[in-house]
């Protein structure tokens with residue numbers, strides 16, 4: 136040691152990264168951010184409102200200050216702007232369900248040494264098998280992340296003013312794209328293709344928003360279910376490409392090209408990495424999730440999407456940031 140070495144605290148924070156998952160997921164589970172938003176400002180007040188121990192509340196507050204989601208202001212705690220926007224319960228962009236889900240997923244990471252040796256899942260953790268119950272938990276937790284991307288895509292395509300257009304959402308999950316687009320355009324109609332147990336959730340959520348009469352579902356495996364020919368003005372394939380290998384993505388893009396009317400547009404949303412794999416940080420890390428859970432998936436590069444879309448017959452391809460995802464629009 137010369138005394139000039141970098142300090143180890145950054146590495147220690149990474150090695151203990153699961154502390155952050157634990158603290159944020161637990162705070163979400165006890166609605167701490169919601170109680171802070173509603174005026175609780177110290178451990179005793181939070182403990183009383185959340186029904187947890189004061190010692191537990193103080194520990195969570197310390198952890199949340201540590202990760203930068205809560206700040207101290209004149210001796211009282213309050214949410215940072217980020218926590219107010221994304222960690223208060225109930226809003227369409229609330230990520231609290233996702234934080235709780237990730238707390239449950241944490242143990243699975245212990246398989247990663249075996250998974251990287253094998254080059255794929257080592258347990259029954261594969262997500263792309265038919266009717267995996269994994270999806271039921273995931274799709275509602277994921278919906279909040281897809282609201283901003285669905286909004287960005289709708290704006291880029293002028294969906295609100297497009298008149299009586301039709302949308303096919305492949306693997307639509309909770310129906311979030313349909314909800315955002317049908318709300319933006321009262322003349323639009325949407326069809327979602329997903330497993331029946333997921334379509335049940337989407338139909339319920341769309342009905343709650345008064346959109347049921349313009350929303351239909353088709354149940355089945357998108358690898359084998361017919362998409363139709365020249366039928367839709369828009370198609371969406373959001374957060375699916377990462378679970379698939381190159382050949383399957385080209386096959387789906389080609390079938391979606393055929394399903395679109397002439398001039399129609401395909402929206403692909405996913406965690407896309409730079410061509411040199413130098414960033415962005417979130418998509419780079421997401422690859423570990425796909426190694427754990429899919430046989431062929433991964434975080435694909437912008438040039439992968441470009442090549443696959445061109446092979447499928449698209450000619451006009453543009454990229455729209457929706458951090459941490461990217462919206463790719465192809466015509």
Ligand SMILES: C[S@@+](CC[C@H](N)C(=O)[O-])C[C@H]1O[C@@H](n2cnc3c(N)ncnc32)[C@H](O)[C@@H]1O
Nearest residue numbers: 270281306307308329330333355356357373374
């Ligand atoms: C990660 S979620 C994405 C949900 C939604 N598109 C979004 O972006 O929020 C993946 C969705 O694809 C569906 N899915 C996965 N594999 C499928 C398959 N082979 N056939 C039909 N649906 C599938 C899942 O049920 C789930 O709803």
